[in-house]
Amino acid sequence: MKIAIAGTGYVGLVSAVVLAHVGHHVVCVDVDETKIEQLKKGICPIHEPDLPELMTENFCRLAFTTDYAAAYSDKDIIFIAVGTPEKVDGSANMSYVYAVAEQIAASVTRDCVVVVKSTVPIGTNEKVEQHLKKHLKRDVAIEVVSNPEFLSQGTAIKDMLHGSRIVVGTDSESARRVIASIYENLDQPVIFTDRRSAEMIKYASNDFLALKISYINEIANICEVLGANVVDVARGMGMDPRIGDKFLRAGIGYGGSCFPKDTKALHWLGNFHDQELKTVKAAIEVNENQKLRLIKKARKYYSSFEGITVAVLGLTFKPGTDDLREAPSLANIPILLDDGAKVKAYDPCGVENFKRKVSGDIVYCATPEETLRDADICFILTEWPEVMELQPNHFLTMRRPIILDGRNCYDPGLMGDYPLIYDSIGRTIISNLD
Known part of the structure; x- marks a missing residue:
């Protein structure tokens, strides 16, 4: 299948390289001309283990451009993998997602599936679909699918090739078949849900892991006062299969592109709908204090x-x-x-x-x-x-x-x-x- 991916950050570039690795032809689109020129020369702009080697190995099936009109015009599938950075109030900035949607609507010349891989608030896929229809220039059909990513920096290639699951949100049987065919050579189960549930799975998963980290950090702080050893405590907790041993390593808090942004975004969304997520709020506060x-x-x-x-x-x-x-x-x-x-x-x-x-x-x-x-x-x-x-x-x-x-x-x-x-x-x- 002919695939285009909007965005060459961690999610976009890793997705492109892995999809090329399993046999697809992929063109990556970005507004950053310097980055695109680097990629055209085979230079990987991201520090991520195994990514440069896999990119070189599959370079024949990869293309890079700033020309979105040419990239999107005749593709079977277009992934949106641009950033959704945090706003001052904690909500997600969706401007890049909607800008790409407008570009797609202006460029497509055939029926296609648009896959939203960016981390987006619940209900965004419906808004993207409305946005596409509003700006569509030609008489073509576009189906919008939610497909959140679950990549960790440092293990992103492994996570995409051998992850725990692929989540796909769509009510369309034809879109299901298209997405299933894309991922059929990846070693992980595909879970189909409606779009809103798929969007929530992403936020709920990341926020739960953030909660575990903040919880063990609070336990660590009181261990210091009471003379207990948090490493032994975490080991004893983790042996319980209901708890598990992942994300129970005490330290000075979580960082990165996902946990801080996603906890704040879901907390903001809850407040917006008059449903304060008190546990998520506590995780955010604990983490900010733990950093110091x-x-x-x-x-x-x-x-x-x-x-x-x-x-x-x-x-x-x-x-x-x-x-x-x-x-x-x-x-x-x-x-x-x-x-x-x-x-x-x-x-x-x-x-x-x-x-x-x-x-x-x-x-x-x-x-x-x-x-x-x-x-x-x-x-x-x-x-x-x-x-x-x-x-x-x-x-x-x-x-x-x-x-x-x-x-x-x-x-x-x-x-x-x-x-x-x-x-x-x-x-x-x-x-x-x-």
Whole structure:
């Protein structure tokens, strides 16, 4: 089948490459001319494991353009995979989705299926269908299908090839057959629902995972007070199949492109319909507070950060990506700088993106070891493998080896024989400094 995909971000580009990999011919459309020129040369603009290699392997079935009219005109299926960023009030900005819908309506010359893959509020697919009909230039039939994505950055290729399920929202039997044929070579079940249910599955899934993270973080905080070990608590909880062990790792909160935006969007939508989602609201509030957990810990050791050298290990919101959206580094480092700290930072792939967002007295280091040298305190914000592999003696090159571990990277028992302070999340503090 001939497929067009609007948007070359994480969702659009990963979807395009995987669909090409299973045999489809795909043209990707984007307004960013620089990105399209990169893609035409075979340069992957996104840091995502296995994506560049798979793109190269299937380059013969991929095309990239800014010419939406040519791209959409004769396609069997058109995916909308553009961003729906958060507005100031927490609602989803749908302007890019509707702009693409207008372009499709102006360009299509034959019957086709439009698949909304962007994360959108419940009821959006119906509005997209109305928008298409309103702006349609030719006598063609367009069916609109909801097909939310469930990709995680860092494992997106695996998630699309071998995910837990594909959700398709449509009441049209012909559209079902079209979508089923697209995905028939992917190793996962296809679940068909109505469009509104498909839209809600996406929000409800992400918000539930965010709830689990915020819950275990609150448990971790009280574990510190009561002397319990949150790692053991989470392990004991996770063995119950009704709970499961996923998303029960305590830390300094969730970030990225999905959880923060989707929790706020669903909470806003509930309020709009006079149905406040109190659990979702609580998850949002807990997460915002948790991001600053290490700052609060650091105040126990330094009343002011003036003149203090802070080693920061990790800038991205999680390992395996260069994405900084809602990363704890964006909340913590400006506070440190504003209070007079000198920051030394390490991240294997997020530095250039961070430089575009935060300026100040920051020295970027090539290795974790270089970052630690002569520092007065260390903030661990991202559990990169290079950080996880550090040994206790590496921290002894610090002027004062005070380690604030926001990702519970190390076994506190291994730190007990060294002259340092190791203060993690939800576990007993190791304090061997005079």
